[in-house]
Amino acid sequence: MIEPPSPLNVLALCGSLRQASVNKALLRAAARLAAPQADVEVADWLGRLPLFNPDLEADPEVELPMPVQALRLGVAHCDAILVATPEYAHGVSGVLKNALDWLVSFEPFIHKPVAVINASPRAHHADDALREILRTMSAGLVGERSFALPLLGAQLDAAGMAASPDVAAVVAEAMAALRAERVRQATQGVPVFPFR
Numbered sequence: 001m002i003e004p005p006s007p008l009n010v011l012a013l014c015g016s017l018r019q020a021s022v023n024k025a026l027l028r029a030a031a032r033l034a035a036p037q038a039d040v041e042v043a044d045w046l047g048r049l050p051l052f053n054p055d056l057e058a059d060p061e062v063e064l065p066m067p068v069q070a071l072r073l074g075v076a077h078c079d080a081i082l083v084a085t086p087e088y089a090h091g092v093s094g095v096l097k098n099a100l101d102w103l104v105s106f107e108p109f110i111h112k113p114v115a116v117i118n119a120s121p122r123a124h125h126a127d128d129a130l131r132e133i134l135r136t137m138s139a140g141l142v143g144e145r146s147f148a149l150p151l152l153g154a155q156l157d158a159a160g161m162a163a164s165p166d167v168a169a170v171v172a173e174a175m176a177a178l179r180a181e182r183v184r185q186a187t188q189g190v191p192v193f194p195f196r
């Protein structure tokens with residue numbers, strides 16, 4: 001029986017730059033709830049990435065900007081990715097889309113197990129678009145749908161979310177799906193970074 005890596009190293013991508021972001025708080029709560037079985041690192045610094053420009057990655061002689069290197073290193077070394085983002089004007093936040101654009105031609109992203117948690121289930125346009133983007137990028141997207149949690153207006157910070165049984169249940173579900181995807185991939189010989 002193939003076991004998933006323990007602890008599971010998870011990179012959490014947050015699509016909001018807001019100080020009081022619900023999505024950021026949710027990912028921080030997920031980090032608390034998932035420990036010690038998973039080590040969740042919240043990348044709440046995606047705003048430091050420069051705007052994606054394919055010219056910058058076309059020349060192997062030119063070093064990529066540091067935040068891009070950090071993002072790619074995080075993706076290469078993690079076992080799975082967790083994503084939470086706001087919807088802006090029915091679209092994915094520019095912050096998250098920009099980060100994903102930097103990963104489109106980054107090989108270690110391919111087949112990487114990815115779970116999306118939607119903190120505002122009424123905001124389905126961005127969620128649908130995000131899932132389409134992730135499928136197009138050949139991510140190992142888990143779940144038929146995103147893991148939904150109506151947290152907008154709940155007035156909870158990360159500690160409050162971590163204490164919520166509803167949040168705990170959804171985070172546990174998402175983590176279990178990521179683990180199951182790693183096991184499925186290992187069982188079926190799907191090549192995915194990091195090779196273990």
Ligand SMILES: Cc1cc2nc3c(=O)[nH]c(=O)nc-3n(C[C@H](O)[C@H](O)[C@H](O)COP(=O)(O)O)c2cc1C
Nearest residue numbers: 016018020021022023024086087088089090122123
């Ligand atoms: C410019 C802007 C556009 C928004 N557009 C939508 C939208 O189209 N649909 C929606 O459900 N919410 C929309 N919202 C609400 C945000 O998605 C919501 O406030 C979310 O909590 C923000 O995430 P955050 O708390 O992580 O920053 C919009 C908010 C802003 C600031």
